[in-house]
Amino acid sequence: MTEGSAGGRTPSRAVEQALVDAAERVLVRDGLGGLTVRAVAAEAGVAPMGVYNRFGNKDGLVAAVLARGFDGLAAATSEDTDVDPTARLLACGRNYRRFALAHPQHYGAMFGPGLSQAAPTAELADRADAAFTALVDRVRYGMDRGALRPGDPRGTAQLIWSSVHGAVSLELGGLVLTPDAAASYEALLQMLLDGLR
Amino acid sequence: MTEGSAGGRTPSRAVEQALVDAAERVLVRDGLGGLTVRAVAAEAGVAPMGVYNRFGNKDGLVAAVLARGFDGLAAATSEDTDVDPTARLLACGRNYRRFALAHPQHYGAMFGPGLSQAAPTAELADRADAAFTALVDRVRYGMDRGALRPGDPRGTAQLIWSSVHGAVSLELGGLVLTPDAAASYEALLQMLLDGLR
DNA sequence: ACGTTTGTAGGACAACGTTCTACACCAGGA
DNA sequence: TCCTGGTGTAGAACGTTGTCCTACAAACGT
Known part of the structure; x- marks a missing residue:
């Protein structure tokens, strides 16, 4: 927690943006039904676990989108x-x-x-x-x-x-x-x- | 097909209505996310396969609802x-x-x-x-x-x-x-x- | 009364969200 | 320099979902 600190402790904040970008692409391409954690992770080139590290769960990711x-x-x-x-x-x-x-x-x-x-x-x-x-x-x-x-x-x-x-x-x-x-x-x-x- | 015939060939058309009734109860109780084939079939007291015999697939059931x-x-x-x-x-x-x-x-x-x-x-x-x-x-x-x-x-x-x-x-x-x-x-x-x- | 057709029951499969466990990497003290 | 602690990752694994397959029971036409 305490992630909001000014330290910028996350070395790959870019992954967060890449995941949201990928989620938007998947959403446009496959619709809301095709917006799965695995599909987004594959589109972003990371493991599905990355979604849970960055956004807690799938709802957090779609909330970002x-x-x-x-x-x-x-x-x-x-x-x-x-x-x-x-x-x-x-x-x-x-x-x-x-x-x-x-x-x-x-x-x-x-x-x-x-x-x-x-x-x-x-x-x-x-x-x-x-x-x-x-x-x-x-x-x-x-x-x-x-x-x-x-x-x-x-x-x-x-x-x-x-x-x-x-x-x-x-x-x-x-x-x-x-x-x-x-x-x-x-x-x-x-x-x-x-x-x- | 040719289901619309006057023969009334379906001996348990009542099951159809029971499934839709059950689906409505489940929808009200558990929301759209809780509306699963198994939950509706259990609520209606029939096997999940009954949904596919009567409505083709889940979409057919929700279309009836x-x-x-x-x-x-x-x-x-x-x-x-x-x-x-x-x-x-x-x-x-x-x-x-x-x-x-x-x-x-x-x-x-x-x-x-x-x-x-x-x-x-x-x-x-x-x-x-x-x-x-x-x-x-x-x-x-x-x-x-x-x-x-x-x-x-x-x-x-x-x-x-x-x-x-x-x-x-x-x-x-x-x-x-x-x-x-x-x-x-x-x-x-x-x-x-x-x-x- | 028999054979055919119809619907049912239960198990099986792929895919989903989610979690667990083991491994690679980066910072700091000797 | 090496060693230690913590962070994020990768892959397997679990329970649940929609859907389908296979075997069995019941009902209709002759």
């Missing part, structure tokens, strides 16, 4: 340069969907049924909260500039997140029963802007 | 007696959340990452479509009576489903970052009515 996923989601939803508050919110929503469609396995693992029981780690909750805060900031930006009706930014952000996550989740699950998923998503974003103005 | 779940969801969202179209839509949304909170394991399994790959069965798609149609009917009811802006009922229903599912999904995952999840859900329903009027 999920943490990266939340970071990527936060980065994707933050990469907007528009000054217009409405355009910024729209870009945020579109980037959210783009990230999910570009990394479906990550997204499914992040918000799948594993979150409620397999990984209630405090670190993961912090990452999710950071991604959520990025949205809260954009909502507050919109409220300050009159694009959104004034109110509790966190409550409004939670409302937007619910709708956007639901649309993306259903689309990834093949449950968009309308002809054009992209058009339905755009209609959802427009309805959100209408209902919150 | 999920089909029941979709039926229950359709029944829950349809049990409204209000004549007022707005009240009927609100009841539909509240019943949706009530079902999900009452059967969290079912809901998680129905919409989790298993749907995209583990169970793209035509039967399941039909059940999901039936539950969706119940919502489409209520949307059309609201449009005909002026509670909702006229338009494509399926598109509007998809939009509502996205938002409602997202809110429920985040709540089950413990990702409602506002103090009162019920209040946030009510705000979401109200925003939907506002944005679609």
Whole structure:
């Protein structure tokens, strides 16, 4: 224990990163079902025992992968340069969907049924909260500039997140029963802007 | 094959129902991770091989459980007696959340990452479509009576489903970052009515 | 009443997560 | 310089999972 010391006592911290890299590759290639300890260790070129030395167990490894996923989601939803508050919110929503469609396995693992029981780690909750805060900031930006009706930014952000996550989740699950998923998503974003103005 | 014949050749179709009953009990008791073929067979009092005789493999069994779940969801969202179209839509949304909170394991399994790959069965798609149609009917009811802006009922229903599912999904995952999840859900329903009027 | 077909029971196999045991390596004292 | 202590690794091993194979019991058609 006392691993957080400044000594840097771990001579091969790089193995940790290599394992997470390998886990991401395996996840993308073989899906969540193919994400086994042996497969990840083989992909990283280490023994399966390395996973338990570095992350405790398999859940620790997938928690690390999920943490990266939340970071990527936060980065994707933050990469907007528009000054217009409405355009910024729209870009945020579109980037959210783009990230999910570009990394479906990550997204499914992040918000799948594993979150409620397999990984209630405090670190993961912090990452999710950071991604959520990025949205809260954009909502507050919109409220300050009159694009959104004034109110509790966190409550409004939670409302937007619910709708956007639901649309993306259903689309990834093949449950968009309308002809054009992209058009339905755009209609959802427009309805959100209408209902919150 | 040719199982659909009228002969009723299966002398113990009851075993099929007993297996699904047992699977539901195990799912509620031990969660999705505890839903193993052996546990379900033991709970039903039959040999594990019975699962493969009746359902082909484990996925077939869980597909049967999920089909029941979709039926229950359709029944829950349809049990409204209000004549007022707005009240009927609100009841539909509240019943949706009530079902999900009452059967969290079912809901998680129905919409989790298993749907995209583990169970793209035509039967399941039909059940999901039936539950969706119940919502489409209520949307059309609201449009005909002026509670909702006229338009494509399926598109509007998809939009509502996205938002409602997202809110429920985040709540089950413990990702409602506002103090009162019920209040946030009510705000979401109200925003939907506002944005679609 | 017999032969065929159907479903069951139990054991067996590969793969999984996890743990145990023995070995190689790197730092410090004589 | 050698020796000692501790850290991480490699490989085998255990229990459990999904799935399949083989032998046996029961039910239907003639």
